[in-house]
Amino acid sequence: MIYVELFLTFFLIGMFTIGGGYAMLSLIQNQVVTVHGWIDDTTFTDIVAISQMTPGPIGINSATYIGYEVLAKAGASEFMSILGSFTATFAVVLPSFIIVLLLAKVYNRWKDHPIFRGVMSGLRPAVLGLIGTAALSLATPENFIDWKSFVICIVAFIALYLKKLGPFSVIGLGALVGLVIY
Amino acid sequence: MISLWQIFLVFGKIGAFTIGGGIPMIAAIKSELVQRGWLNDEDFVDIITLAQTAPGLFAVNISILTGHRLRGTKGSVVATIASCLPPFLIILLVAMFFTNFKDNPYVIKAFKGIRPVVVALIGVPMIDMLKATKMRWWSWMVWIASMVLVCLLSVSPIYILICVIVVAAFISWYNGRQTTDNGQRTTHN
Numbered sequence: 139m140i141y142v143e144l145f146l147t148f149f150l151i152g153m154f155t156i157g158g159g160y161a162m163l164s165l166i167q168n169q170v171v172t173v174h175g176w177i178d179d180t181t182f183t184d185i186v187a188i189s190q191m192t193p194g195p196i197g198i199n200s201a202t203y204i205g206y207e208v209l210a211k212a213g214a215s216e217f218m219s220i221l222g223s224f225t226a227t228f229a230v231v232l233p234s235f236i237i238v239l240l241l242a243k244v245y246n247r248w249k250d251h252p253i254f255r256g257v258m259s260g261l262r263p264a265v266l267g268l269i270g271t272a273a274l275s276l277a278t279p280e281n282f283i284d285w286k287s288f289v290i291c292i293v294a295f296i297a298l299y300l301k302k303l304g305p306f307s308v309i310g311l312g313a314l315v316g317l318v319i320y
Numbered sequence: 321m322i323s324l325w326q327i328f329l330v331f332g333k334i335g336a337f338t339i340g341g342g343i344p345m346i347a348a349i350k351s352e353l354v355q356r357g358w359l360n361d362e363d364f365v366d367i368i369t370l371a372q373t374a375p376g377l378f379a380v381n382i383s384i385l386t387g388h389r390l391r392g393t394k395g396s397v398v399a400t401i402a403s404c405l406p407p408f409l410i411i412l413l414v415a416m417f418f419t420n421f422k423d424n425p426y427v428i429k430a431f432k433g434i435r436p437v438v439v440a441l442i443g444v445p446m447i448d449m450l451k452a453t454k455m456r457w458w459s460w461m462v463w464i465a466s467m468v469l470v471c472l473l474s475v476s477p478i479y480i481l482i483c484v485i486v487v488a489a490f491i492s493w494y495n496g497r498q499t500t501d502n503g504q505r506t507t508h509n
């Protein structure tokens with residue numbers, strides 16, 4: 139049954155994603171387009187574009203969208219398609235939930251143990267580096283189309299760094315600026 | 321005691337208005353939770369570290385860990401549902417009715433402005449957290465090395481994290497042994 143397949147596929151995707159949404163996308167593409175043939179490459183690219191444009195983690199957005207599309211393409215009713223999107227989203231969140239909840243309890247018990255602290259102090263700069271790579275990977279010509287993009291980025295950077303503006307305001311202002319100057 | 325409903329509202333807001341995925345959520349969580357005094361800086365950086373290291377979506381992991389910090393298991397369930405619900409509903413609406421959303425000229429223009437902002441939304445929290453962390457010479461090396469390895473050499477983050485965990489655990493254990501051997505603290509790190 140397609141719900142079971144959807145559930146298992148996204149459960150695996152959720153479990154093997156490390157490093158966040160962008161890493162998940164290549165897993166999703168492999169499973170959904172190549173292995174199962176549920177949607178084609180063009181649709182997948184569209185879904186990725188939309189997932190980055192709406193609020194929320196890219197992984198959740200694409201799971202929800204794909205879950206819906208898979209059912210809709212198979213001719214299912216609206217309700218069944220919505221159920222499909224729920225199945226995929228729930229499946230992708232579940233492994234995180236189990237593992238991370240366990241991790242949280244382990245953390246509470248061991249957080250002051252010297253070896254745990256040692257590992258954490260080693261992990262911190264590595265994790266900050268991984269976060270840095272996310273920023274670097276977004277420094278592309280598609281995202282920075284002209285000199286105005288750089289100005290927007292620098293202004294946003296300064297505003298956020300000096301705590302003059304919060305993240306929501308900066309996103310909103312970015313949208314407004316985009317509407318006005320383009 | 322922070323109520324579950326408050327957690328639901330705050331994480332709902334974060335989920336509804338954060339664009340760009342999990343890492344901009346760092347900035348949002350800082351402004352919503354640390355400002356309210358619900359979370360202190362030390363816990364916050366630990367949560368970020370664990371969320372990035374554990375498998376699964378970064379954004380979801382942060383919600384689970386932060387929710388757990390605030391109200392245990394119930395808190396993590398509420399936080400996760402709250403942060404995923406708005407995106408879920410919005411995408412569903414787009415999939416059902418607004419598939420042409422991404423071709424709308426206004427939307428296209430708005431996002432030309434938003435995309436550079438997202439880079440700043442990732443960069444600033446990273447710098448803030450670097451400042452908040454006691455960085456030694458080796459921390460800087462690890463920070464730079466992980467960026468170089470992943471960006472330039474396309475090494476998978478998994479390997480980097482596993483290496484760091486193994487090496488750090490070994491070094492900590494070794495330093496611990498030295499303490500019991502000599503009764504003197506050899507502070508290497």
